[in-house]
Amino acid sequence: xxxxxxxxxxxxxxxxxxxxxxxxxxxxxxxxxxxxxxxxxxxxxxxxxxxxxxxxxxxxxxxxxxxxxxxxxxxxxxxxxxxxxxxxxxxxxxxxxxxxxxxxxxxxxxxxxxxxxxxxxxxxxxxxxxxxxxxxxxxxxxxxxxxxxxxxxxxxxxxxxxxxxxxxxxxxx
Numbered sequence: 001x002x003x004x005x006x007x008x009x010x011x012x013x014x015x016x017x018x019x020x021x022x023x024x025x026x027x028x029x030x031x032x033x034x035x036x037x038x039x040x041x042x043x044x045x046x047x048x049x050x051x052x053x054x055x056x057x058x059x060x061x062x063x064x065x066x067x068x069x070x071x072x073x074x075x076x077x078x079x080x081x082x083x084x085x086x087x088x089x090x091x092x093x094x095x096x097x098x099x100x101x102x103x104x105x106x107x108x109x110x111x112x113x114x115x116x117x118x119x120x121x122x123x124x125x126x127x128x129x130x131x132x133x134x135x136x137x138x139x140x141x142x143x144x145x146x147x148x149x150x151x152x153x154x155x156x157x158x159x160x161x162x163x164x165x166x167x168x169x170x171x172x173x
Contacts, residue, residue: 031076032066033057036111039080048113051123055108055116062101063091067109083111099145100130103138 029038035052037044059067067085070076088105089097104126110116117123126136133153135141141149151158 031073032068032080033060034080035113036081036083037113039077044113046113047119048116050120051108051116052110052113054120054123055105058101058105059085059088059109062088062095062097062105065091083109085109098130100136100139100141103140104130104136107138 033053033056035045035049037046037049056067068076068080070079085106088102089099104123107126108116108123117126126138129136133149135146135149139145
């Protein structure tokens with residue numbers, strides 16, 4: 001059933017019909033979300049192509065616009081092949097986009113497939129690190145950022161520690 005109506009199976013949309021209608025060698029995908037290798041001459045798609053698309057989707061969620069934009073299809077294709085992507089924090093300047101999350105997006109959107117995450121699992125692991133309050137590997141965080149994130153994750157423990165250090169200092173003085 002679809003919204004309370006009984007729809008015969010033969011009348012349901014065939015999600016694979018476009019794949020059947022597309023000729024070999026024709027670009028297939030959504031402009032602004034396609035990896036450079038899909039748009040360029042190589043057409044060497046792999047799982048790294050999917051990583052790019054995941055990064056483009058996350059980019060869209062953060063900025064409310066595609067990773068690659070242009071006035072014409074050829075302009076979008078050219079910018080995709082050249083890797084012209086503006087960092088999410090510059091697009092959505094009024095929103096705070098954490099550097100760790102931005103680093104994950106930009107690594108997934110790398111121009112060269114070998115520079116992207118090796119698998120969707122590694123991409124997910126990076127997102128898990130961010131969601132759990134840890135620095136992401138793509139971020140290359142220094143010790144100061146790691147300390148700030150640790151304090152944020154363990155706020156109560158740090159507050160208790162500061163209280164006891166303050167109490168000890170008052171007692172010693």
